[in-house]
Amino acid sequence: MAKDFYEILGVSENATADEIKKSFRTLAKKYHPDRNQGDKTAEAKFKEISEAYETLSDPKKKSEYDTLRKYGAFAGGPQPGGFAGQGGFGPGAFSFFTNFSQRGARGGEGFDNIGGLDDLFSSILGGGSSFGGATSFSPGRKPHRRRAKVADIHTTLSITFMEAVHGARRTIQLQGTDKKLAVKIPVGINDGGKIRLRGQGQQDPLNRQKGDLIITVRVMPDQNFERKGNDIFSSVEISFKEAALGCKKKVRTLSKMIMLTIPPGTQPGTRLRLKGQGLAVGSAQGDQYVEIKVRVPDKLTEKQKKLLDEWGE
Secondary structure, three states: OOOOHHHHHOOOOOOOHHHHHHHHHHHHHHHOOOOOOOOHHHHHHHHHHHHHHHHHOOHHHHHHHHHHHHOOOOOOOOOOOOEOOOOOOOOOOHHHHHHHHHOHHHOOOOOOOOHHHHHHHHHHHOOOOOOOOOEEOOOOOOOEEOOOOOOOEEEEEEEOHHHHHHOEEEEEEEOOOOOEEEEEEOOOOOOOOEEEEOOOOOEOOOOOOEOOEEEEEEEOOOOOOEEEOOEEEEEEEEEHHHHHHOEEEEEEOOOOEEEEEEOOOOOOOOEEEEOOOOOEEOOEEOOEEEEEEEEOOOOOOHHHHHHHHHHOO
16 A cells, blocks of 8 residues: 555544544644745645545545555555646546446446556456456456447646635646646635546547546635635634723735724624625625634733722623
8 A cells, every 4th residue: 555545634444524624624734835834844744635635535536545445456556647746546546446346346348448457356346357458248248349438537636725716727737748738727616626628638549539637626725714605714813801892903804904893892702794705706795704712811910810800700
């Protein structure tokens, strides 16, 4: 096994989706490039945990990974495929295993270009298949010829929170080639959203047609904001005195700094709404909610203690 994604994220094999996401967010904030500028070790760790989360957060990929992990399919190292700088198994692992699990198990079709895992998968099902070409068979059936399937290529692209909010343009390079592709990231794309580049996939060896390149977008956590739909969530810290007497505080929105009025007697955990300061996607406009965090002093003077005693609440 080249990498143990469960160990990388610090979760068990039975971890729930929420536990996996919570662990990823904690580690991503710790090793985020913005917090560790110039630290190559932290940068490598961030890429590693992003790679692990990209796989374990997707039920389909997680299932495939667990099966391959169980049978030691990656004992010899990662499979080839994918894009330069992108982690995960790449199309050299997931795409052909999906074909096998969905088709080969039913005996209706075989694989294309699966390489050296012929014996492994045959032993799992107890049957036979010719994965190197267009011939396939299953127990009790005669070998048959079939038309090669046009295969889409799947990969992932990590972007910043602000790139997801405002949209962006990226250039990616196909691994092992000099070919570069321009990718337009639409405004408001969600984590897990997909971008399709038609005709940029694998080529059918028979009819020369090409599949598509399908990019799954992973949005990196932001230090200041969280997103739920088109609404944005942030927080601001104030003192005990400011909470009691009220105050004005500068807070950051997606586009600017504004002055927020905090009324007297504001309780910890209160959320104040900034109408229209959320994400705008098409005609839908979200709001921003600012959570008030009250900083309680850990040291008080004798005078301050006396005043609090006299306050009596």
